[in-house]
Amino acid sequence: MSFSNNSNKILHPHFFHLSGIHPDLPVYEVLSVLESESYSHQHLKKSKQCLVLNCSEQGAYLAAERAAYCKRAVKILYKAAVSEKTITELADKITRKIDFENKMKNHKSYLVRVYRIGNAHSEFNSMDLEVAIGKKIWDKMKGTSKVDTKNPDINFVLLFTRDELLFGKEIYARKKGSFVSRRPDKRPYFKPGTLEPRFARMMVNLSRASSENLLLDPFCGPGGIILEATTMDCNVIGLDIDKRMIKGSLKNLKHFTPKTNYDLIIGDAKQMPFHNQINSIATDPPYGRSTSTYGKEIEELLRQFFKEAYNVLVPNGILAIGMFAKIPIQEIAKEFNFELSIFEKIYIHKSLTRRIGVFIKR
Numbered sequence: 001m002s003f004s005n006n007s008n009k010i011l012h013p014h015f016f017h018l019s020g021i022h023p024d025l026p027v028y029e030v031l032s033v034l035e036s037e038s039y040s041h042q043h044l045k046k047s048k049q050c051l052v053l054n055c056s057e058q059g060a061y062l063a064a065e066r067a068a069y070c071k072r073a074v075k076i077l078y079k080a081a082v083s084e085k086t087i088t089e090l091a092d093k094i095t096r097k098i099d100f101e102n103k104m105k106n107h108k109s110y111l112v113r114v115y116r117i118g119n120a121h122s123e124f125n126s127m128d129l130e131v132a133i134g135k136k137i138w139d140k141m142k143g144t145s146k147v148d149t150k151n152p153d154i155n156f157v158l159l160f161t162r163d164e165l166l167f168g169k170e171i172y173a174r175k176k177g178s179f180v181s182r183r184p185d186k187r188p189y190f191k192p193g194t195l196e197p198r199f200a201r202m203m204v205n206l207s208r209a210s211s212e213n214l215l216l217d218p219f220c221g222p223g224g225i226i227l228e229a230t231t232m233d234c235n236v237i238g239l240d241i242d243k244r245m246i247k248g249s250l251k252n253l254k255h256f257t258p259k260t261n262y263d264l265i266i267g268d269a270k271q272m273p274f275h276n277q278i279n280s281i282a283t284d285p286p287y288g289r290s291t292s293t294y295g296k297e298i299e300e301l302l303r304q305f306f307k308e309a310y311n312v313l314v315p316n317g318i319l320a321i322g323m324f325a326k327i328p329i330q331e332i333a334k335e336f337n338f339e340l341s342i343f344e345k346i347y348i349h350k351s352l353t354r355r356i357g358v359f360i361k362r
């Protein structure tokens, strides 16, 4: 996608259609990407699986492209509460005030897609509404642009949220299955306990990693997190106490992202060869089920790790950590002068809850 020179300066309302894995983490992920790349943004509204921000088109594109749990970003052209009774009335209301000739500019073809959160406004059949809006646009364009269902130049998207409809021009949409090729079972080196790529990418984003900065995973294992970070062009360091894991990570990185910048080190996360150098840490320490903790109790290991993380991070550096164990990481983090930014739980099943903490070195 190409952007005009001032596409990074003009702020405009955009909506981000999010995954439902958690009520807040996908929101934090989008915001973290914008912050990591210093894109200005203002929070306008959040509802189930939908975040509305004032931001630039370029910022919206980047955030949606990088955030694992974002399905699409759309520049809002119209929004309203829904009071209409018929599809024709609704299609007319949505399209009436939009200057499609201006929006279409050099685009010769378009497609309209309708999505909804849960069963919001299921009284309106999606396909019928897509056709009705498509026809209205065609009328307004006096036939100078046509519907293309396979490869349209521009996608118009309507999203029904619980309390309103949002309509606009799609800036970015994630392709279905875009993470499949990097699934753990498709990697040359695989060990149980490695993260699924979408989750790993969210951890990288929560750590506010950027292409300018240095990201470290000090418990890198077979490389789930560092692999995602290299696909985003981050400068990456992976460290693990187990030589086999470092060899395995190397195999995986060489296979998927051979041209990116990375260093792999056999070492101990309790005593690392850095000082005030690392901008972001994204990690998933051992949790005592399938991965070894080398004889240390996990809590003690984490205590020593937090102390060392403070030493290796630059001031205001970020530590994003995911874990299963019920360990009071907020208290440990506070003890070592980290400020809490985010703490959330994701319920996996009856006896398994993942905890995610994001902390800032102060």
Ligand SMILES: C[S@@+](CC[C@H](N)C(=O)[O-])C[C@H]1O[C@@H](n2cnc3c(N)ncnc32)[C@H](O)[C@@H]1O
Pocket: 193, 194, 195, 196, 200, 218, 219, 220, 221, 222, 223, 224, 225, 239, 240, 241, 242, 245, 267, 268, 269, 270, 283, 284, 285, 286, 287, 291, 292, 293, 294
């Ligand atoms: C849960 S795995 C990490 C999985 C990884 N995040 C992924 O997605 O592929 C934890 C790793 O921590 C490593 N480990 C355990 N104690 C360590 C220590 N003191 N320093 C560094 N690595 C350690 C283990 O060898 C194991 O590979």
